[in-house]
Amino acid sequence: MTLTSAIIPSKAWAIGESSKFRIPQILYEGGNPKPRPDAIISLLAQLAKRTSVNVKRQEINLKISDPSLFRYPLIYLAGDSGFKPFPKKEIKILRNYLNFGGFLFIDDNSAKTNSEFNKSVKNLISELFPRSPIRKIRRDHSIFRSFYLINRVAGRAEIQPYLEGISIKGRTVLVYSSNDLGGAWSRNKLGYWNYDMVGGGRTQRDLSIRLGVNITLYALTLDYKKDMVHLPIILERLRRYNSP
Amino acid sequence: MNFLLNLFNIPSSEYNDWEIRVTSGLSYVTWTILAILFIGALFCFWSGLSRIQSPRKKFLIFGLRVLTFIFISAILFQPELELKKTRELKNTVAVLLDNSKSMSIKTFPEEITRATILTKAFQANRQYFEDLKKKFRLEIYYSSNQLEPVSLNDAIRLYKPNGVGTDFKNVFKELKKRHDGRSLKGIVLFSDGGDLEEGFEEISPVMMEIVDSLEAPIYSLQTGSNESFKDLSVSRLDAPDFGFLYQPIKVEAVIDAFAVGNKNIPVTLKEGNKILISKNLEIKEGQTRYRVQLEFIPNTLGVNVYKISVPLISGESIISNNTKEFRIKTVKDRMRILHLTGRPGWDSRFLREVLINNPKVDLLSFFILRSLSDDVAASTSELSLIPFPSNLLFSDYLASFDLVIFQNFKFEPFIEKKFLENIRAYVHNGGAFLMIGGELSFQGGGYEKTPVEKVLPLKIHDRMELFSEAEFNAQIGEQYWRHPILRLEKNEKQNQVAWNSLPKLNGLNAGLKAVPGAQVLIHDGSSKTTGSSPVFSILKFGKGKSMAMATDSSWNWNFLKIGEGGSGRYYQTFWNNVVAWVAGGPETQSLLIETDRERYAEKEKVLMKIKTLGEDFNPFKKADIEIVIRSISKKIEILRKRLTTDENGEANFEFLPKSEGFFSAEVKWKKESETLNSETRFGVFSNSAEFEKPKINNILLETFAKISGGGYRVLKENSDLKDIVFSASKVREKTGSATFGLWDNWFSFGLIVGLLALDWLLRRRSGLS
CATH class of the missing domain: 3.40.50.880 (Class I glutamine amidotransferase (GATase) domain)
Structure with missing residues (x-):
């Protein structure tokens, strides 16, 4: 028996640099757009270590208005304080980006309930999708089974036990975490963790990394885990995994 | 008349009738005002004559004034004399011979068709129609959904019950249009009354209105009877236009049974000769309509022709409605x-x-x-892989x-x-x-x-x-x-x-x-x-x-x-x-044949377009192709012909089917080492709706007669129609005329002036001013 995950011999065919997977971080006016500067590089490293995704560990910082935005269908927006509302032009670009194939992951790094960043994010989302309020993501969503089977929403600080998101025509286009996932992922070049976990330890960090991997793989594969051929096995494992 | 002709110096041969007409355009209001003025003036005038002692003279003067007023009024009416040339017209009698398909249904116990009854009865009364022709303008029509004129001599010789379904509303409307302004003295209607739009209980108000508007008596001659009418038919079919390969398709057939008795019959669904499914149907006396659902699974792609049939029962009136063909296009589901x-x-x-x-x-x-080298940091049970x-x-x-x-x-x-x-x-x-x-x-x-x-x-x-x-x-x-x-x-x-x-x-x-x-x-x-x-x-x-x-x-x-x-x-x-x-x-095909439609009516041309394309999908010019047309229903080859495509890689072909049924048109093209072929299928349908209500509608025929003031009878082969008579009141048609004004001449004005002068003279003599 072979697992789909089992064996790709190597990444020796590392050609086609432009095809490699990258995640740009979004820059904006006001606030602090990069409170966890190593978050994305650390997540990419985890992706490379744990999955077959061919990543390029390259730091990319983009403004929404950057012409190369549409080369990256997954973008990361983070912060720990309030930020200025996006200009109308950028709102329009971002709405277009999300409506037609893009994916935005927003991470609140403040580790506070009802933070200023949270308020700015909610304002941004209501500007982006005035008719589609952000909702809790259900536990049977593909995000929780795109690679790991996840039954707990972790982060460096577990402010909210759930993810929030917006879906358009069956595709989730925006995911928002209040739990400082970036803080849990961040590791320096010497391999040490940059930030301590709040109220948890190694397990909480590992769960945070698993959630980051799953969010990324959802953006890359969408709902394929809901294809009928995959469902029976996944549901059986979930049943066993969730039972005491 | 001669006095008038002499008066206007016109030869007597030119006109044979005359009429005086009023041409004044004055309104009733004007006339009323004038009448009041005249009466008032006469009253004043009569009062002014009180000084005249002699009643004789008084009445003479008053009479002259009244006469003057009458003449003035006559001038105001502007009378005209019309001299007319007229000729006498014959009244029209229309004979409608129902030639719809239902006339081919047999009637019992004689076991002859309704059409045979009609033709024999018409022949037996040939002299009656010859006599009618002498007195009336006799118009004979074949009648189905429209009128088709025919001469008395050809009426029976050319008669065929092949008209499209009966439509009395349209026929009567057309008849009225043809006789608008002319006298239609009566209609003789040979028919089984089988109008699909009319029920067997009562006639529709619209139909009543149309019959009424004809203003002519209808003599309904019912051809055939419902006595011993026996029929088993597939009267309607509900089938989808397309289905999916290996997916069940449901078809519902409506089976009508008249006087078949209590029996079990098989309802069979076939593709070619292969029986796909057969269901037993229990026919009970007293019930005429049944619905049967049949389900089958198509296993070939493309347009397939299927057939639903019920068995023939001995002594059936109609045998052509025991089978119904239909087509379903089978496509891959996904x-x-x-x-x-x-x-x-x-x-x-x-x-x-x-x-x-x-x-x-x-x-x-x-x-x-x-990948192999990946470290997922989790057990397999924690993975969704x-x-x-x-x-x-x-x-x-x-x-x-x-x-x-x-x-x-x-x-x-x-x-x-x-x-x-x-x-x-x-x-x-x-x-x-x-x-x-x-x-x-x-x-x-x-x-x-x-x-x-x-x-x-x-x-x-x-x-x-x-x-x-x-x-x-x-x-x-x-x-x-x-x-x-x-x-x-x-x-x-x-x-x-x-x-x-x-x-x-x-x-x-x-x-x-x-x-x-x-x-x-x-x-x-x-x-x-x-x-x-x-x-x-x-x-x-x-x-x-x-x-x-x-x-x-x-x-x-x-x-x-x-x-x-x-x-x-x-x-x-x-x-x-x-x-x-x-x-x-x-x-995506290099060879393609298409018809302009999928369904055709009888006698309609089927237009086919053939396209030949090269490997690069550019037109392939001057390709030699062969077209073969086959009847799927009869399983025979009908036509085989070679064609050459034009500069655009196209060829057009026309085909006139001689019968109804389903046909296939296949083109073959030998292109280098391979032979390509493409096929299309189409259906030709006659209007068989007449057989959906095959019974005689005597209520309709009786009602026509009743509301039009005509008559109704059941026609036999030797029926005598002599008692059907029409009033021959004369109608005259004007062919020429001349008009002369009776008021705008010196005579009229001189008469009024003379009367006034006489009136003045008598008044002067009587001592009045």
């Missing part, structure tokens, strides 16, 4: 596509979105999410897929090498295979010198040159602009604009060359001297098709295009075209 992706990436993500959103596609995706069912997919179920896609997929260690031969055989036997680029495709996937390489349109000629990073524009091969895969827009010029508008691609699998017979639809346009590298190529391999997309950046056509302010429509169209090409729809 294309099954197996999509294997070597590692998650944007190219596979966007392609999956297109495929999953294509309603004609049933998609099964596998992403290889983990499932075993890759290699054996099942590539041995047992491979043939059930219509298309297999390897996207950036290295077969080892997921698929044993021996299964690659299965892929080759699968394509050779009619399957389709698509390899999409990336570092794990072609050389990178280890496909060199494997059975999969034999299938591909591209051959690996340089195993060291793996990938090119340079950006490039997709260039369409000059001769392939009409290829259905490349049709982003229907219009050729707009299509070129569409391709030129697409963003650049980046990342090309290099070291590949097209194999003989392959078509490089898209290339990178990199070198005009050494040849460009193929980007998208296709090949017909055995009975199947293979394709190769030597890049993993086609998603640029989607998301980058959106970033440029466009849409991902062309990207979606391109990949949907690929799917359609695999499915082999009509737009």
Whole structure:
């Protein structure tokens, strides 16, 4: 028996640099757009270590208005304080980006309930999708089974036990975490963790990394885990995994 | 009359009648005012005569004044004399002979058709109609849904009960129109009353109004009777126009049974001679209508003709309605596509979105999410990864897929090498295979010198040159602009604009060359001297098709295009075209025959258009083709003819079917080493609605007679019609006239002046002023 995950011999065919997977971080006016500067590089490293995704560990910082935005269908927006509302032009670009194939992951790094960043994010989302309020993501969503089977929403600080998101025509286009996932992922070049976990330890960090991997793989594969051929096995494992 | 003619000095032969008419245009109000003024004036005048003692003189003067006023009034009326030339007209009697199809139904116990009763009775009364013709203008019509005039001599000789269904409303309206302003003294109607729009209980108000408007008595002669009427029929059928292969199709038949008695009958559904299903139907006396549902599973693609039938019962009035044919187009329900992706990436993500959103596609995706060296830091039970069912997919179920896609997929260690031969055989036997680029495709996937390489349109000629990073524009091969895969827009010029508008691609699998017979639809346009590298190529391999997309950046056509302010429509169209090409729809065929419609009425020409296209889908000129038309219903060949297509690779052909039923038109084209063929099917239907209500409608015929003041009787072969008589009141028609004014002349004015002068003289003599 072979697992789909089992064996790709190597990444020796590392050609086609432009095809490699990258995640740009979004820059904006006001606030602090990069409170966890190593978050994305650390997540990419985890992706490379744990999955077959061919990543390029390259730091990319983009403004929404950057012409190369549409080369990256997954973008990361983070912060720990309030930020200025996006200009109308950028709102329009971002709405277009999300409506037609893009994916935005927003991470609140403040580790506070009802933070200023949270308020700015909610304002941004209501500007982006005035008719589609952000909702809790259900536990049977593909995000929780795109690679790991996840039954707990972790982060460096577990402010909210759930993810929030917006879906358009069956595709989730925006995911928002209040739990400082970036803080849990961040590791320096010497391999040490940059930030301590709040109220948890190694397990909480590992769960945070698993959630980051799953969010990324959802953006890359969408709902394929809901294809009928995959469902029976996944549901059986979930049943066993969730039972005491 | 002669006095008038002499008065106006007109020869007596010119006019034979006269009339005085009033031409004044004064209104009633004016006349009323004038009358009041005249009466008032006369009253004043009478008062003014009080001084005259002699009553005789008094009345004489007053009489003169009254006379003057009368003449003045007469002038105000502006009278005219019209001298007329008139001739006497005969009244019209219309004879309607119902020639609708229901007249071919047999009547019992005589066992002769209604049409026979009509013709024999008409012949027996030939003298009656000859006599009628002397007194009246006799108009004879065949009557079904319209009127068709016929002479008395030809009425029976040319009579055939083949008219389209009876429509009395239309017939009577047409009759009224023909006799508008002319006298129609009566109608003799030979008919079974079988008007589908009218019930057996009562006549519709609209019909009553139309009959009333004719203002002529209708003599209804009922041809045939319902006595001993016996019939079993498939009167209606509800069947879908198309169904899916291997999916059950439901058909509902309405069976009508009249006087059949209590019995069980089989209701049978056949395709050709093969019985697909048969159901037992219990017929009970007292119940005439039954619904039977039949279900079957089609197992051949294309247009198939089916037949539902009930058995013939001894002594049936109609035998043609015991069978009903129908056609159903059987299509594949959905294309099954197996999509294997070597590692998650944007190219596979966007392609999956297109495929999953294509309603004609049933998609099964596998992403290889983990490599050998990966450390997932979790047990298997914490992962959502499932075993890759290699054996099942590539041995047992491979043939059930219509298309297999390897996207950036290295077969080892997921698929044993021996299964690659299965892929080759699968394509050779009619399957389709698509390899999409990336570092794990072609050389990178280890496909060199494997059975999969034999299938591909591209051959690996340089195993060291793996990938090119340079950006490039997709260039369409000059001769392939009409290829259905490349049709982003229907219009050729707009299509070129569409391709030129697409963003650049980046990342090309290099070291590949097209194999003989392959078509490089898209290339990178990199070198005009050494040849460009193929980007998208296709090949017909055995009975199947293979394709190769030597890049993993086609998603640029989607998301980058959106970033440029466009849409991902062309990207979606391109990949949907690929799917359609695999499915082999009509737009992907090199030889195509089409009819302008799928259903035709009797005596209607069937127009066929044949197209011949080259491998590059440009018109193939002067192609020698053969067309064969067959009757599916009768299982015979009707016509075989050779045709040559024109400069546009087209040929038109007209065919006039001589009977109803289903037909097939097949074209064959011997093109180089292969013979192509294409087939279309069409149906020719006579209007058989008449047989849906085959019984005589005596209520309708009786009501016609009753409300029009005519008569009704059941016609027999030897019925005598002499007692049907019509009033022959004369009608005159004016053929010429001349008019003369009676007031605008010196005589009229002189008379008034003379009367006034006499009046003045007598008044003076009587001492009045």
